[in-house]
Amino acid sequence: MKADYHTDIAIVGAGPAGMAAAIAAAEQGKHVSLIDDNPAPGGQIWRQGGAPLRGAARASLRSLAASRVRLISGSRVVATPEPGLLLLESARQASSLRYDKLIVCTGARERLLPFPGWTLPGVTGAGGLQALVKSGLNPVGQRVVLAGSGPLLLATAQTLQQAGAQVLLIAEQADLRQLARFAWGLRAYPAKLRQAAGLAWQLRSIPYWAGSHVIEAQGKDRLEGVRLKLAGEVRHIACDWLGVGFGLLPNTELLAALGCRLEDGHACVDAAQQTSNPMVYTAGESTGVGGVDKAVLEGRIAGLAASGALAHALALSPRRASHLRFAELLATHFALRPEIAQAVRPDTLVCRCEDVSHARLSAFDNWREAKLQTRCGMGPCQGRICGAACQTLYGWQTAAGRPPISPARLATLLHTYPHTNQTEADLI
Ligand SMILES: Cc1cc2nc3c(=O)[nH]c(=O)nc-3n(C[C@H](O)[C@H](O)[C@H](O)COP(=O)(O)OP(=O)(O)OC[C@H]3O[C@@H](n4cnc5c(N)ncnc54)[C@H](O)[C@@H]3O)c2cc1C
Known part of the structure; x- marks a missing residue:
């Protein structure tokens, strides 16, 4: 399929991990496209718009601005129609981007x-x-x-x-x-x-x-x-x-859509941040919640490795160990106490997109049954919020949603099939 743009390395997510990956890959002479759904780079911790940023945040934003990285802000990756291709949606338009290597730095969300x-x-x-x-x-x-x-x-x-x-x-x-x-x-x-x-x-x-x-x-x-x-x-x-x-939960929907192996809710990577899909690397919270220092280091390793500078990437890799131990420390000592799951009442909504109450859900044995019978997890959040709630409340294993990975306009979905004569009306 013909794409609107081509890049050597596409990076999804312009938080600390994505920015570090982009700067490292650009230093290696690669053509890099950095995509983020926010209006400006920074991610969660370095979000711009409030007080002026200082220290590492300011230094990273300056390095990014001085680099040749192509920044695609205000655009969300909504699907991966075929290997090597991303479908993007902004407020005004849809576009497709072909890449040789992809680095997923989509961060985490709150539980x-x-x-x-x-x-x-x-x-x-x-x-x-x-x-x-x-x-x-x-x-x-x-x-x-x-x-x-x-x-x-x-x-x-x-x-x-x-x-x-x-x-x-x-x-x-x-x-x-x-x-x-x-x-x-x-x-x-x-x-x-x-x-x-x-x-x-x-x-x-x-x-x-x-x-x-x-x-x-x-x-x-x-x-x-x-x-x-x-x-x-x-x-x-x-x-x-x-x-x-x-606490936080890694955003792994795009990685799941790309067929990357996940374990305990986060992506499995090797020492070069490469996933089980050889075209795809990932860094930051998507490999386990461990904070900004881990995100920056992993981002740099992924950027170097995806650019072919493997020896440089592997030289940094041993420094990950202490960040991974910190991630483990967080997960162990902030584990939820059982009382937390007992606050719900029968009429408390668990799935707030589809208005499904605790009383209705507790009649089911598993996520799939509950989805089929109640539409739980099938609204705009696609189970991002209620999926984690159902895991905590009922111990259910929840499966990744289907593409598109977030709500998208019909015109965007049609963008991937430009050679058919389909119109929006054909799809409805
Ligand atoms: C709400 C929130 C607030 C936080 N506040 C703090 C804080 O004050 N201090 C602190 O130390 N840590 C904070 N953290 C933790 C902090 O996010 C991490 O430590 C660190 O920033 C992780 O960096 P990252 O690059 O992995 O992810 P992030 O900084 O989360 O960056 C990921 C970026 O990817 C974008 N993205 C995700 N999916 C897509 C997609 N499909 N298409 C396009 N863009 C996409 C996101 O919008 C985001 O900008 C916060 C986390 C959250 C969830």
């Missing part, structure tokens, strides 16, 4: 779990709330409760506090023993330990409750307050925003 009231306006993911503020939401004077699990709660609290929000408390589901073990494990990572201590100092005025979680978000048309279990005691707190996220 959201249902509880009564979680669909009320004013309740968001914790990282989602951070992204809203970084993109311009004014939180000055707003009362915010953060809950869920993992270091992202602290990073979100910092962003909100600096932006003028009143962060009332952080409820972390991991208990004190889990947190103490995590802190002990951090001694092997002095930079991260210093970062954690700095954050703890900046956030010292915000109560941090371990072994605590949300029971219910309350309000009529909008969030008015939240009921929490704080170290065993039930309390009601009035607030304007509730940000809840239970």
